[in-house]
Amino acid sequence: MGKPTTGTEIVLTGLGGTELLTSRRSAPPTPGPHGVLVRTEAAGVAFAEVQMVHGRYPGQPKVPFVPGYDLVGEIVEVGSAVTSWQVGQRVAAMPVTGAWAEYVEIRDRELVPVPDEVDAVTGVAVVLNGVTAWQLLHRAAKVRRGQTVLVHGVGGGVGTLLAQLAVAAGVRVIGTASAHRHDALRDIGIELIDHRAEDVPSRVAELAPGGVDAIFDPLGPASLDASWQLLAPGGTLVTYGSAATLHDTGPWWLPYLRLVGRLARWELLRLIGRTGGRRARLYYVKSNAQFRTDLAGLLQMVASGQLRPMIARRLPLESAAEALDLHISGARTGRIVLVPGLSPEATEA
Ligand SMILES: NC(=O)c1ccc[n+]([C@@H]2O[C@H](COP(=O)([O-])OP(=O)(O)OC[C@H]3O[C@@H](n4cnc5c(N)ncnc54)[C@H](OP(=O)(O)O)[C@@H]3O)[C@@H](O)[C@H]2O)c1
Known part of the structure; x- marks a missing residue:
């Protein structure tokens, strides 16, 4: 045409x-x-x-x-x-x-x-959501086979792909999602928590008493402190969004300022050896050479049936x-x- x-x-x-x-x-x-x-x-x-x-x-x-x-x-x-x-x-x-x-x-x-x-x-x-999921997992947190991760918003666009990629990499996934999504998500092979009805930190502590190796949090500053407490020694918390702040009435940048403040505090504590090796990172997807390499890889995974968005x-x-x-x-x-x-x-x- x-x-x-x-x-x-x-x-x-x-x-x-x-x-x-x-x-x-x-x-x-x-x-x-x-x-x-x-x-x-x-x-x-x-x-x-x-x-x-x-x-x-x-x-x-x-x-x-x-x-x-x-x-x-x-x-x-x-x-x-x-x-x-x-x-x-x-x-x-x-x-x-x-x-x-x-x-x-x-x-x-x-x-x-x-x-x-x-x-x-x-x-x-798999363009925006797939590359984000891949880079969160393999570039920001560098997860390894046998580890356990917590995915907040696992029923979202990024979350569903992140869970599939993690399971494919031999990683155990605990995910939070509203109950009406659970049936659609169960086939991925993950453990689900209904964040609207259950107390997420206590459920995660029950499922992973030693803490989790990585946490992916797209929700914003409100959930970060609780997430940080759930990390195992040496674990990584990656914050990458502020989905829970959509209806805030203040300026759009305020949640990000709070978020960066938390990250700065934890990084300072990490540098003086007070976090047990835990670290927190902010992730942001960019259309650069790494993005193109990762997207090409994900499209191949889709072509071969390894990844089914x-x-x-x-x-x-x-x-x-x-x-x-x-x-x-x-x-x-x-x-x-x-x-x-x-x-x-x-x-x-
Ligand atoms: N940093 C980056 O490069 C990057 C890239 C892509 C996306 N993002 C950000 O990541 C976030 C998610 O994107 P998406 O495309 O996956 O969004 P989405 O498809 O709209 O999914 C958002 C998920 O967040 C969950 N959620 C919303 N409020 C919640 C709350 N208060 N407590 C617990 N869960 C809550 C929802 O879960 P339930 O409906 O199951 O309750 C929903 O599944 C957005 O903030 C987006 O801007 C960032």
């Missing part, structure tokens, strides 16, 4: 709610010398977009802008200086914003090839607001994916 004269894009026109997302038609960009024009086949829906709609995502652009963290698509045009990519190749990328559009210009060095065996919807599920629902691009509402509702477990040109009848996963 060549380049048409217009394509659909979803624009966030104000801050406060998904009703401020509108669909419009505009001319696809003409790529600059190092640009590649990608026709989007699938774009992910993530918690980051929930935060952006509320103006609570660090460093987000001023409205109006096109959200959309990640995509898989086909190259339809390349810039004059692009030598490593050709029209017709399938690629994945994480532009952070802009992916909720039929045509997206991406810089050539940001792209990763997608194997033929991987369909776009499954592929996009959970897909909750696919929806047409024009249904971005509905998709985000569904994500916020938490009613489904697995990634919600926007598919340009999808007929309304084909939306079930």
